Amino acid sequence: MxxxxxxxxxxxxxxxxxxxxxxxxxxxxxxxxxxxxxxxxxxxxGGKAPPYEDWTKDDLYARAQDLGITGRSDMTKDQLIAALRD
Known part of the structure; x- marks a missing residue:
């Protein structure tokens, strides 16, 4: 106890x-x-932000830039989402 x-x-x-x-x-x-x-x-x-799939590619790119993800300029939207989730 x-x-x-x-x-x-x-x-x-x-x-x-x-x-x-x-x-x-x-x-x-x-x-x-x-x-x-x-x-x-x-x-x-869970938060109030929408899922990454609802974000624009430009918004995903900006978030990746904020986090310092390398290679982001060559990534597709799906690749940006995967990188942000990793």
Missing amino acids: PDDHGPSIKDDATYERLREKGYDAAKAAAIANAQANEDMTPSRK
Whole structure:
């Protein structure tokens, strides 16, 4: 059974697992408390940006340029998408 870390930690078991994985106390507490809160979904992935397939080739090129992907000027749209995902 997990230790009781006081009222500031809402999910002691999650907190302990995160600490064992090397998370610092503040980060582990924030994640454990967010997971214990029904209004939050910290483990759900995904953002508000559309998938790369919906981007224009120029937008993909600009993103590849921002990330420093080499060879981008010779890439097709599909190749840019693959490079961005790698």
